[in-house]
Amino acid sequence: MNVVLWSLQIVLALLCVSGGVFQIFKLDELRKGVAAMRALPRGAWWLLGTIGCVAGLGLLVPGAIALASAAIAVQSLAISALYVRYRDRAPLPYSVAMTLMAAFICFGRWYL
Numbered sequence: 001m002n003v004v005l006w007s008l009q010i011v012l013a014l015l016c017v018s019g020g021v022f023q024i025f026k027l028d029e030l031r032k033g034v035a036a037m038r039a040l041p042r043g044a045w046w047l048l049g050t051i052g053c054v055a056g057l058g059l060l061v062p063g064a065i066a067l068a069s070a071a072i073a074v075q076s077l078a079i080s081a082l083y084v085r086y087r088d089r090a091p092l093p094y095s096v097a098m099t100l101m102a103a104f105i106c107f108g109r110w111y112l
Contacts, residue, residue, distance in 0.1 A: 005108045009059040009069075012101050016056025016072055019098075023049030035086040036079075051075055059105070066109040073102035 022030065023045050031037040037045065052075060058068030076099040083092045 001108065001112055005105055005112075008101055008105055009065065012069075012072065012098065012105065013056040013059040015098060016052045016059070020049040020052030020056065023052065034083075034088050034091060036082040036088050036091075039082065039086055048075060048079070066106055069102045069106040069109065073099055073106060076102060 027037065027042060027045050051071065055068040055071045055075070058064040059072075061068075076095050080092060080095040080099060083089075083095060
């Protein structure tokens with residue numbers, strides 16, 4: 001199980017860091033096609049992107065994995081709710097998948 005969790009952590013870390021960097025530096029491109037991106041101000045997306053990057057890196061630090069995965073699960077769930085609210089269907093599966101992976105990692109590191 002440890003190998004499965006580490007594999008998921010590495011994949012999720014890459015997704016979080018790349019998604020966070022994209023939210024911080026490529027927000028104008030995202031706003032063109034995703035209504036939820038236009039709903040929040042630039043500063044909110046900068047904060048969410050920064051949290052994603054830091055939490056993604058936290059997935060690779062043994063003492064911070066459970067907390068980082070919990071933060072990612074909450075953040076991804078909130079972003080998923082935004083996508084549902086603004087009827088953005090294209091990014092929703094990605095966000096839900098990140099929520100489920102993060103929740104599984106958190107559960108696995110706390111209880112398994």
